[in-house]
Amino acid sequence: MSIDKWLGLGQTALELGLVNGLTVLALFLSYSMLNVCDLSTDGCFTLGAAVGTLTALAGYPLLSLPAAMLAGSVSGFVTAALQTRMGVQSLLAGIVVNTAIYSLNMALTGNRSTLSLIKAPTVFSMARDALKGTPLAGQYALLVLLAAAALAAVFLCLFLRTRLGLAIRATGSNADMVRSSSINPAFTTTVGLCLSNALTGLSGCLMAQQQKSFDVNMGQGMVTVALASLLIGGVFFGKNRSIPLRAAGTLLGAFLFRLVYMLALRLNMPAFMLKAVSAAIVVIAISGPYLKSQIPVLIRRGRAAGKGGTA
Amino acid sequence: MKKITAILTVLALALAALCGTAAAEEKTYTIGICNYVDHASLNQIVASLKERLSAVAEERGVTIRILDDNANADGSVMQQIISNFIAEEVDLMVGVATPVAMTMQGMTEDQPIPVVFAAVSDPLAVELVSSLEEPGANITGTSDYLNTDAIIELIFAANPAAKNIALLYDAGQDASATPIAAAKALLEAKGVSYREYNGSNQQEVILAADAIIADGADAVFTPTDNTIMDAELAIAEKFAEAKIPHYAGADSFALNGAFLGFGVDYAELGRATADTAAAILLDGADPAKTPVRMFDNGIATINTDTAAAVGIDYETAAAAFAPFCTLVQPIATAENFE
Known part of the structure; x- marks a missing residue:
């Protein structure tokens, strides 16, 4: 196979990685910063896709991005309100919202499980028309996604440096301390989840527009994929690194995740095995650094045992 | 990238020229088949499609290489499989079920690769083709559009006194929307009462089945x-115990225990899909002008185990159904087609 084709495959992996990367950034905020495992991610992703698709179908492709983000943040607000104001456990709040969003999506699409965007203008078709005749004409999808991911990452980094952003990070590491500094953790949790879900919604919206169709089940398993990508990113840029590096790491993780899938498919692995591959990736990403840190200990033990043997 | 391709092409051509003209080799075609999910009817399509393709290849003296993948209903994996096909430079792609066909359509927008879809219930509604006679782009295929009226007529052929019909379906399945609307219209015209029951996963469907039994429906219809x-x-046994016959829109339902599966012969549909693919690949047919083939061949498949449990005699039912279908055939419960 020529290098051209490998680049083509790599590009699909990169594009998918960037689309998913927005969801991974969302989890970076909610899971790594706020310490909330947001299980409404799957539903919120699909909600963003539904709202984005419907807005684009109505003829407003540019409006579809803020619309999907708004829908995502409303979903995040409900998840946050359930856990901070109504005594629902955090994990359960996510699951409940995730379940309810399915019905909401069906209601939004008028009881249709698939919608086609093939004839509607999307942000991608707009970019394609705008770039026509320039040297970048063939790369419109990549450019749109790069811009979206970069903007989201930069915004997130800047936000986490503000007072509110720091308060959100502090809520994640020690809610009691935050409370004693007279900051309301319920408020910081709400803001954090609204923002992270806005990113998830945007991710779903771009995914639907990129594949030119909406499917009511398209978000299924997204939270697992995003968590796995987050952990892979953490291997390269872990907790002791700066926030911008860690944010870049999450995007890298999302890309690497897709790259592994691509290689697995190239090796003619049946698609049903891919779930096992992603499970293996998570285990390697978590246990790899741990095992690496254990190597000196093992060596020392080995030496000690060796000495013990000769003595 | 373009430069690299150009250089490589020139090198390859030069190499070919140096080696002299190669002997007239057997022509090789590559076809990428992507199935949506592991499912008895869909698997049957893929199996008969592959079988037919290899038969055609042998007959015409060509080699057809088949790449075969299953997306397991995951949209991202679907995109990666299709981009893998594009990288493999397949000559044609086959998308089995609507979501795959739609993704292939989106991903081949800038590429001239022909796409043949299989088992897309309503290719017009999802805008895969601009008309059934002249699809208009690089996409055509076969449709398993369901003749709903025929199935509803079968219910009354078996039990003219049926008064309450349960419509059991998943509101999230696009393929169900049109036939359910048609069923409601026909039942209203007949003045028969009906109720809708939904389930979006196995547990919900089982609960819906319990509700149907509690409400005492005379028959159940599923597209x-x-x-x-x-x-x-899981639900066939419940219906059999409650003596409620389940009429459904595919023979695989009957295979898994429904009283009657009516509709498309998916093996035949797979063969027709292969024929369309072969016409495009080998005879240079233009997909834009190749009509979508509809499969409304009306085969009623009766599960004899369930018929006995529900208390309907197979011979009597077969005689009653005969005027409404091209063929009535018996089947026994099993998990997959042989």
Whole structure:
């Protein structure tokens, strides 16, 4: 196979990685910063896709991005309100919202499980028309996604440096301390989840527009994929690194995740095995650094045992 | 990238020229088949499609290489499989079920690769083709559009006194929307009362089945609905015990225990899909002008185990159904087609 084709495959992996990367950034905020495992991610992703698709179908492709983000943040607000104001456990709040969003999506699409965007203008078709005749004409999808991911990452980094952003990070590491500094953790949790879900919604919206169709089940398993990508990113840029590096790491993780899938498919692995591959990736990403840190200990033990043997 | 391709092409041409003209080799075609999910009817399509393709290849003295993948209903994986096909430079792609066909359509927008879809219930509604006679782009295929009226007529052929019909389907399945609307219209015209029951996963379908039994329906109707199909083994027994016959829109339902599966012969549909693919690949047919083939061949498949349990005699039912279908055939419960 020529290098051209490998680049083509790599590009699909990169594009998918960037689309998913927005969801991974969302989890970076909610899971790594706020310490909330947001299980409404799957539903919120699909909600963003539904709202984005419907807005684009109505003829407003540019409006579809803020619309999907708004829908995502409303979903995040409900998840946050359930856990901070109504005594629902955090994990359960996510699951409940995730379940309810399915019905909401069906209601939004008028009881249709698939919608086609093939004839509607999307942000991608707009970019394609705008770039026509320039040297970048063939790369419109990549450019749109790069811009979206970069903007989201930069915004997130800047936000986490503000007072509110720091308060959100502090809520994640020690809610009691935050409370004693007279900051309301319920408020910081709400803001954090609204923002992270806005990113998830945007991710779903771009995914639907990129594949030119909406499917009511398209978000299924997204939270697992995003968590796995987050952990892979953490291997390269872990907790002791700066926030911008860690944010870049999450995007890298999302890309690497897709790259592994691509290689697995190239090796003619049946698609049903891919779930096992992603499970293996998570285990390697978590246990790899741990095992690496254990190597000196093992060596020392080995030496000690060796000495013990000769003595 | 373009430069690299150009250089490589020139090198390859030069090499070919140096080596002299190669002997007239057997022509090789590559076809990428992507199935949506593991499912008795869909698997049957892929199996008969592959079988037919290799038969055609042998007959015409060409080699057809088949790449075969299953997306397991995951949209991202679907995109990666299709981009893998594009990288493999397949000459044609086959998308089995609507979501795959739609993704292939999106991903081949800038590429001239022909796409043949299989088992897309309503290719017009999802804008895969601009008309059934002249699809208009690089995409054509076969449709398993369900003749709903025929199935509803079968219910009354078996039991003219039926008064309450349960419509069991997943509201999230696009393929179910049109036939359910048609069923409601026909039942209203007949003045028969009906109730809708939904389930979006196996548990919900089982609960819906319990509700149907509690409400005492005379018969249950389900269109070509993959969610209900997945739960059929679980609910068939309940309906059989309650003596409620289940009429469904595919023979695989009957295989998994429904009283009657009516509709498309998916093996035949797979063969027709292969023929369309072969016409495009080998005879240079233009997909834009190749009509979508509809499969409304009306084969009624009766599960004899269930018929006995529900208390309907197979011979009597077959005689009653005969005027409404091209063929009535018996089947026994099993998990997959042989």
